[in-house]
Amino acid sequence: MSEFVKVAALSDLEEDTPKRVEIDGTPVSLVRTEGEVFAINDICSHANVSLSEGEVENCHIECWLHGSSFDLRTGKPDGLPATRPVPVYPVKIEGDDVLVSVTQES
Numbered sequence: 001m002s003e004f005v006k007v008a009a010l011s012d013l014e015e016d017t018p019k020r021v022e023i024d025g026t027p028v029s030l031v032r033t034e035g036e037v038f039a040i041n042d043i044c045s046h047a048n049v050s051l052s053e054g055e056v057e058n059c060h061i062e063c064w065l066h067g068s069s070f071d072l073r074t075g076k077p078d079g080l081p082a083t084r085p086v087p088v089y090p091v092k093i094e095g096d097d098v099l100v101s102v103t104q105e106s
């Protein structure tokens with residue numbers, strides 16, 4: 001089952017500038033980049049830091065602390081020190097509404 005909830009307005013999301021939101025207690029980083037919006041869990045899989053404070057490039061978000069870069073489509077890290085993926089979530093756009101479901105990892 002996947003419950004999509006409205007988390008932001010598309011017009012409020014700046015390109016390549018992550019926005020942290022909480023959905024049912026789950027911290028999520030919303031990233032608008034390359035014509036799409038991605039939702040990735042906001043906590044790095046290496047240590048407890050916020051990915052939304054990192055840089056976005058080439059459909060990846062880079063952890064600011066030790067530099068692992070996570071693919072926004074899959075959540076997989078491209079390099080050490082992180083070895084485990086970060087959950088990513090399905091996103092729907094309806095008009096200007098950005099909806100995310102955290103009950104189902106995509």
Ligand code: FES
Pocket residue numbers: 044045046047048049063064065066067068080081082
């Ligand atoms: S805390 Fe993110 S790579 Fe170390």
